[in-house]
Amino acid sequence: MQPALAPDQAGQLASQLAALACQCLLDEARLAPKPGLVDSRGSGAHQDLTLALMCRSARALQLAFLAMARAAWQQQASTTLREQLGSLGRAGEQAMLQASGGVNTHRGAIWAIGLLVAAAAMDSSQLQASAVCQRAAALAQLPDRLLPAQPRKGELACQRYGVGGARGEAQQGFPHITRLALPALQASRARGDGEVNARLNALLAIMSRLDDTCLLSRGGMPGLTLVQSGAQAVLAAGGVATLPGRRQLYQLEQDMLAQRLSPGGAADLLAATLLLDRLPGMAGN
Numbered sequence: 001m002q003p004a005l006a007p008d009q010a011g012q013l014a015s016q017l018a019a020l021a022c023q024c025l026l027d028e029a030r031l032a033p034k035p036g037l038v039d040s041r042g043s044g045a046h047q048d049l050t051l052a053l054m055c056r057s058a059r060a061l062q063l064a065f066l067a068m069a070r071a072a073w074q075q076q077a078s079t080t081l082r083e084q085l086g087s088l089g090r091a092g093e094q095a096m097l098q099a100s101g102g103v104n105t106h107r108g109a110i111w112a113i114g115l116l117v118a119a120a121a122m123d124s125s126q127l128q129a130s131a132v133c134q135r136a137a138a139l140a141q142l143p144d145r146l147l148p149a150q151p152r153k154g155e156l157a158c159q160r161y162g163v164g165g166a167r168g169e170a171q172q173g174f175p176h177i178t179r180l181a182l183p184a185l186q187a188s189r190a191r192g193d194g195e196v197n198a199r200l201n202a203l204l205a206i207m208s209r210l211d212d213t214c215l216l217s218r219g220g221m222p223g224l225t226l227v228q229s230g231a232q233a234v235l236a237a238g239g240v241a242t243l244p245g246r247r248q249l250y251q252l253e254q255d256m257l258a259q260r261l262s263p264g265g266a267a268d269l270l271a272a273t274l275l276l277d278r279l280p281g282m283a284g285n
């Protein structure tokens, strides 16, 4: 158990966590070239999203993340905390819809990053990725009796294709981040690829395996398979920092745009990866 902090110190750490979460969403949105996704070049496979909209949505979420960090501060996982976070998450979704003019920009990110911010706040003395993901999983496994009973697109895709989706990913402790994205980010940095390429390789590592319900909703199983095997081909060619890898990435992007495929779930998990990468270095640790 961490030593008790003075209330103003605790408030400062909660604010830092929320600001960091928001910054990671901005960094993900601006990173380019991301196949199918909104980035600094344009709107990818989307007609209703722009970079300006993604950034407005990201900034609008800082208060929701702050409220989640405060609610979870030095708490143990419990149904009461889970339901509190669920209500704060739904309020965050309303703030997102207001900022984006009704478009779903970050619902998956509110879920994943909200849980991780809360998990970090539960014990700010243990901020290594594995510990934070374990606490987030414990929260995600608890029931939320206040959850409205209307199935969403993601849940419908999970039922139809027998995959775990955003909920399963969190309940399992974010394996696509801990086993794929963070190792890819670190290996790429160690090779001297440069930060932009390291982040892109981390995104491709997630895309190569994730059962992304955004891809399933838009392209069915053939769409998901195309993206997973295309991302594997980029990595097998040496990653985005190499010429053969860049060529594969360009080909993958053309194929995805032709079929309106966008890996929104992988984008959320990349933002969450950036958060977990930076948490241990947060001031005060």
Ligand SMILES: CC(C)(COP(=O)(O)OP(=O)(O)OC[C@H]1O[C@@H](n2cnc3c(N)ncnc32)[C@H](O[C@H]2O[C@H](COP(=O)(O)OP(=O)(O)OP(=O)(O)O)[C@@H](O)[C@H]2O)[C@@H]1O)[C@@H](O)C(=O)NCCC(=O)NCCS
Pocket: 046, 048, 085, 086, 087, 088, 089, 090, 104, 105, 106, 107, 108, 109, 110, 111, 112, 113, 114, 115, 144, 147, 151, 152, 153, 154, 155, 156, 158, 164, 165, 166, 167, 169, 210, 211, 212, 213, 214, 217, 218, 262, 264, 265, 266, 268, 269
């Ligand atoms: C538990 C919830 C996450 C609900 O999840 P569910 O799967 O039932 O439904 P959705 O809300 O539809 O989908 C969840 C979003 O999660 C992202 N995602 C998808 N696959 C995965 C995966 N395998 N692992 C992790 N994350 C995943 C994805 O979000 C991104 O895509 C969004 C855009 O999607 P969509 O609207 O489908 O957009 P388009 O394809 O562009 O649509 P059209 O234009 O074609 O119409 C974007 O938001 C990205 O973020 C999925 O969309 C959770 O929502 C929930 O229960 N929330 C309640 C609050 C709560 O409890 N919070 C807890 C504390 S924070």
Ligand SMILES: Nc1ncnc2[nH]cnc12
Pocket: 028, 029, 036, 037, 038, 039, 044, 046, 049, 054, 105, 106, 109, 262, 263, 264, 265, 267, 268
């Ligand atoms: N950059 C991005 N483009 C489209 N959908 C997203 N969901 C989260 N980040 C996204």
